[in-house]
Amino acid sequence: MPQDVMIIKNYEVDNISIRLTNDSHSWANSLSSYLSLPENCLPKTADINLSLHETDSYEKLDELINLPGIDFIYSEREIFLGRPINHRTYKVDLQVWIDLSGFGRSWIDLKNCRARAVRLKEAGVSPLYSNMIFGHHNLMTLLSRAGYSSVHASCIQVGGKGIIFTGKSGSGKSTAAYSMLRKGHPILADDLIQLKKAKPYKALSISDIFKIRQTAIKNFFPELRAVKPLHSIKEDNYYKVTKIKNLSYINNTEVEFLIIFERTGSRKSSLEKVNPSQVVGDLFPVTIGDTEPAVMERKFNFLIDFLENVRCYRAYMGTDMDYFASCIENLVSR
Amino acid sequence: MNRIPIRSKEIIWRNLEGEAVLLNPQTGKYFGINEVGCSFWEKVDGKKSIADIIDLLLNEYDVERKTLENDINELVAAMEKQNIVIYS
Numbered sequence: 486m487p488q489d490v491m492i493i494k495n496y497e498v499d500n501i502s503i504r505l506t507n508d509s510h511s512w513a514n515s516l517s518s519y520l521s522l523p524e525n526c527l528p529k530t531a532d533i534n535l536s537l538h539e540t541d542s543y544e545k546l547d548e549l550i551n552l553p554g555i556d557f558i559y560s561e562r563e564i565f566l567g568r569p570i571n572h573r574t575y576k577v578d579l580q581v582w583i584d585l586s587g588f589g590r591s592w593i594d595l596k597n598c599r600a601r602a603v604r605l606k607e608a609g610v611s612p613l614y615s616n617m618i619f620g621h622h623n624l625m626t627l628l629s630r631a632g633y634s635s636v637h638a639s640c641i642q643v644g645g646k647g648i649i650f651t652g653k654s655g656s657g658k659s660t661a662a663y664s665m666l667r668k669g670h671p672i673l674a675d676d677l678i679q680l681k682k683a684k685p686y687k688a689l690s691i692s693d694i695f696k697i698r699q700t701a702i703k704n705f706f707p708e709l710r711a712v713k714p715l716h717s718i719k720e721d722n723y724y725k726v727t728k729i730k731n732l733s734y735i736n737n738t739e740v741e742f743l744i745i746f747e748r749t750g751s752r753k754s755s756l757e758k759v760n761p762s763q764v765v766g767d768l769f770p771v772t773i774g775d776t777e778p779a780v781m782e783r784k785f786n787f788l789i790d791f792l793e794n795v796r797c798y799r800a801y802m803g804t805d806m807d808y809f810a811s812c813i814e815n816l817v818s819r
Numbered sequence: 820m821n822r823i824p825i826r827s828k829e830i831i832w833r834n835l836e837g838e839a840v841l842l843n844p845q846t847g848k849y850f851g852i853n854e855v856g857c858s859f860w861e862k863v864d865g866k867k868s869i870a871d872i873i874d875l876l877l878n879e880y881d882v883e884r885k886t887l888e889n890d891i892n893e894l895v896a897a898m899e900k901q902n903i904v905i906y907s
Contacts, residue, residue, distance in 0.1 A: 555882060587885050611876045707846045721832065754863055760836050760837070760838045761836060762836070762838035762839065762840050762851045762852075762853075763838075763839075763851065765849055765851050766849065766851060769842075769849050770849070773847070776847075777843035778845055779844075781842065781844045782842070782844050785831060785833075785840075785842045785844070786831075786833070788833065789833040790837060791842060793835065793836075
């Protein structure tokens, strides 16, 4: 076990206690700012444990996270985090290793609800991605042991009711969420939420960072030009909701609506109630993804159960985002 | 029309308010079908031919035979392409 862990932070969300340990002050502060979790001062033990480490040594990397052999490789692909990085996943029972070549590694022990991540110093990758991949994503994965399932969607709350916007990348999830956010409705997340089976279903988020494309700012939300983003990577600006005046964040809500989008190019938006089966083409590919058959079947049944318990709509989204927001407000107040 | 369709054993599916969603976990492909398609799928039992099922559907829906036959042929062709149905 590592000897030099220095910083411990405890959080609690939806009665789940989370402990983060970190051997880097700067990373601990940066991740603390990235996440938006209520602090829990004196927990005896934590339900979920994540330890984070920074090193410039590959020996130390191997010492902290030793990869299983090549026989256990589950998947391999290239991802782009400012530069191409080889992303290799290994699986042994309920343990998962993710090796991001030249950037760092994660080890997730689902059975014991713990994870460890190591990032390499001066890897040439934005610190935002460290927080996203080694912090946010690992915690989201561990939350699956508490009955949550990750869903690629944005989520806002209007009049106490949760609304999920989903669709393929670039479909308008973030644009829709921000158009509600600027009208005073709290956001949970712009891209990834956790969903738990309950009556009604419950959505959970652990970060108030939202991403919005510069073209969306230019076309719809010029007021954001005056706000300095937390990060700016290529065409995407990242903001922290709780640092922007008049915007609000909540980390959980009951979910009543699910909305998919079709862009129309006209000014006005409209909404049409659809059979839940009509949203599958937008929700499933981004949420279930490419995984093993047993996991796919479990996720399929989880999402179908969810669809049986929400009201599904298709939004024909126009360019007047204030009008779009009023359509959603009217829907909820009906 | 006289062929007898059989559901591929890999397929899992659920009825959602009268329509259906099918998944082949081996390929990760989804398939959504409308109310008539769902009713067709529910009747695929490895015994009835496509023509038998169309006769049953004509008792359920107020639709012309020709229109229904075209729709079902289109659906079956798409299902065959995705290995959702095979033939005995």
